[in-house]
Amino acid sequence: MPRGLGAAGQRTPDVVLAVDIGGTTVKGSVFVDGAEATAERVAPTCEGSSSSLDTVLAVLSTLDQSARSLGHEPTAIGAASPGFVDTRAGVVRGAVNLGWTELPLGSILATRFGVPAAVDHDARTAARAEMALRPDLRDFIFIPLGTGVSAAVVTAGEMVVGAHGQAGELGHMPVVPLGRACSCGELGCLEAYASASAVLTRYLTAGGSAGSAADVSRLVGEDRLADQVWSEAVQALAKAVVTLTAVLDTEEFIIGGGLAASGPILLDPLRRAVAEMLGWRSAPVISASRAGPRAGVLGAALLGRSAHLSSAHDDPGEQ
Amino acid sequence: MPRGLGAAGQRTPDVVLAVDIGGTTVKGSVFVDGAEATAERVAPTCEGSSSSLDTVLAVLSTLDQSARSLGHEPTAIGAASPGFVDTRAGVVRGAVNLGWTELPLGSILATRFGVPAAVDHDARTAARAEMALRPDLRDFIFIPLGTGVSAAVVTAGEMVVGAHGQAGELGHMPVVPLGRACSCGELGCLEAYASASAVLTRYLTAGGSAGSAADVSRLVGEDRLADQVWSEAVQALAKAVVTLTAVLDTEEFIIGGGLAASGPILLDPLRRAVAEMLGWRSAPVISASRAGPRAGVLGAALLGRSAHLSSAHDDPGEQ
Structure with a gap:
């Protein structure tokens, strides 16, 4: 336009x-x-x-x-x-x-x-694009789920860049002890479970047949293998959301990247898992990126x- | 004085x-x-x-x-x-x-x-006391380990208070799936493993005899039960440090509260565990609170x- x-x-x-x-x-x-x-x-x-x-x-x-x-x-x-x-x-x-x-x-x-x-x-x-579309955003975390998983953290309206400009590597949060190998060399990182590429690879490795993570998401509820891979991705992501909410008191998590296209198939169980783990405080809003892909x-x-x-x-x- | x-x-x-x-x-x-x-x-x-x-x-x-x-x-x-x-x-x-x-x-x-x-x-x-003692601190997280576990997050010299002033509840980071019951009503929170009270309670519940978490720390290396409780506390804490470093690119973690009195018995294995989990980037400095108790x-x-x-x-x- x-x-x-x-x-x-x-x-x-x-x-x-x-x-x-x-x-x-x-x-x-x-x-x-x-x-x-x-x-x-x-x-x-x-x-x-x-x-x-x-x-x-x-x-x-x-x-x-x-x-x-x-x-x-x-x-x-x-x-x-x-x-x-x-x-x-x-x-x-x-x-x-x-x-x-x-x-x-x-x-x-x-x-x-x-x-x-x-x-x-x-x-x-990408988070700056979200902020341009929604100037009300002050305390939010943007999490793109694509080939990798990262995060842009904004607190009190300021983007956190970190001591060496290296903030945002949420993909390397340890979520499963001695879990799957991650591209970073460690085991059990969030990225090895909740990235679009991990969802696809895990489904294929377990014997499923799909061309993309979106294909896997469409099988959720119909295919036991897809259910399991998806649920483990959601649980891993929920741990990240709960941890960051506890530490940073984040108002809203905006999910972006390729996996966000799955919409409610991802966001609904994620909201449920986060609310379950956050019985002790109010849960943050979890929304899909407005700017999308x-x-x-x-x-x-x-x-x-x-x-x-x-x-x-x-x-x-x-x- | x-x-x-x-x-x-x-x-x-x-x-x-x-x-x-x-x-x-x-x-x-x-x-x-x-x-x-x-x-x-x-x-x-x-x-x-x-x-x-x-x-x-x-x-x-x-x-x-x-x-x-x-x-x-x-x-x-x-x-x-x-x-x-x-x-x-x-x-x-x-x-x-x-x-x-x-x-x-x-x-x-x-x-x-x-x-x-x-x-x-x-x-x-407490973090403000640390900042008064060390005006160079810009990107650090202060973690007191006492009856509970919490955190004060400072990025670019600013204290993070969060959307509702509720930032800092690091104790409720989920670290063990279906783990120990926490005072918040959830299972497997960091606080249920790495607080001074958790260390003591776990040691006593497992059949050990001690009057405080400091007593348990003094048994590390001599008593298999103390080793196990201590190592699980250190691993849980290392997960928190690694996660926050990945997301916030934190320069230094300052450990305070009662458990910090254990000094190298806590900090040495914590530094090792964090460095092992952070093969993909430089590890943050981990120090003991200057202001102490x-x-x-x-x-x-x-x-x-x-x-x-x-x-x-x-x-x-x-x-």
Whole structure:
């Protein structure tokens, strides 16, 4: 839904190339003055260090060409990345699912495309999109359930980034003693039970047949194996919600990522499990992401916009 | 160590009656211009609603008399309470270990003693004492292990109070599925394994003989039963530290409360367990409280001082 295209008069419009880098796909779109100007591009994220970066660069090149074909010179890039992201330095310190370590993504993108590039943690980026849609949110935690599991924690209206900018790795909360192996090398992490990829892998490994976690969710109530895998995911997630509510007194948990598409199949039993474990206090609201699968791209657009604004004094945005 | 006593010249000194209300004891002292002016008073907290409040009132009466016998008119009260404390309203919303529900402690104390009275959560109060001793602390979590287990979370230098002022109930993090019954009515909470009272009760129930959790800690390495109870407490606590580090990227965990007196018997295995579970990132610093068993009283003195300062415009502090 393009809005304000060409309506900026003399002013150079904000033209942001926004990418949401996931463990499964890289998604991107062009935003002009905050409004989406193209259809979303989606490419499968490849395995290994150089190839997943190649996918990101290829998606951005396509977006760059799309923007130019619409008559717009890009002014900034916003990128949401999984893993440990040092947003001030623009460096992805570590993203296990992508094979990235100490990748200076911000400067790589800025050099390649000649515009300022801002990089942030995927969950924090998506949470900013939720905050833009609901300015009332003050004490909430956004939990995207995709290839991995992470979290963006907001307390008293402030995003928690942590001592080293590494906050949000909820996926590595220990939930099952000596449980399933996680990509981080530990056993029994939340991510090994409640991520979309864990739900699918566990179902397939146990002998089930499905193409995605969404397929597994549709079998809940009909297939005993699906029921078990799903219930263990819900219980693991409920432990996380209960723990964080107890410690942070969180008002609302917003569930996003691929698994959130399952809607009430996920949220209803999660609400029940959390309420059961929280007999001693009021349970938090548990809701589905408003921005949905687009939260990362929309947040990346906000990120790119702020990168453009903050660089406007140093750089006119033209190359 | 009285300091500045009578040195204030014309100015009325701050005379704070500070109490730290615990599940086992109520401790209190008088502070004049921030320096402790009396020896600490300690009284056993009684069971049930009215009697634990009676103990608090009795300790404060003794402190009030002590202050007056030194020639000082009290100017404020600071009180640290366990449970859910709404510090703005001065109300203890619920403290299971004390049998308190919706107790307007602030107004009860202010009315009884005729001075402003501030009430806050015990862990947050103690954490303020730690911050006063170490102004470098920015991203840390203070965990007192006493009759219960709670936490004070500080991120980017700000104390997290939560959506309803109820942050900090770490004791009710679920750590053992269908585990031991907790005072909150749930099963398998951290508090049922890692509080000083849980350590003692579990040891006694299993057939051991000890008078306190400290006694149990001294048997570690010599007594198989003590080893087991202690190791389960450490593992449960390590899960909490790992979870909070993953989510909040906490720089340091400061362990306080009665169990912290065990020192390296607790901290060494805790550091090892946390480092083992955090192979995927750097482990946080784990240290013992600097203020030690006095953190609550020292924090309550700071609390009372700020109550006096904030009421100074409305009330000259004389009755």
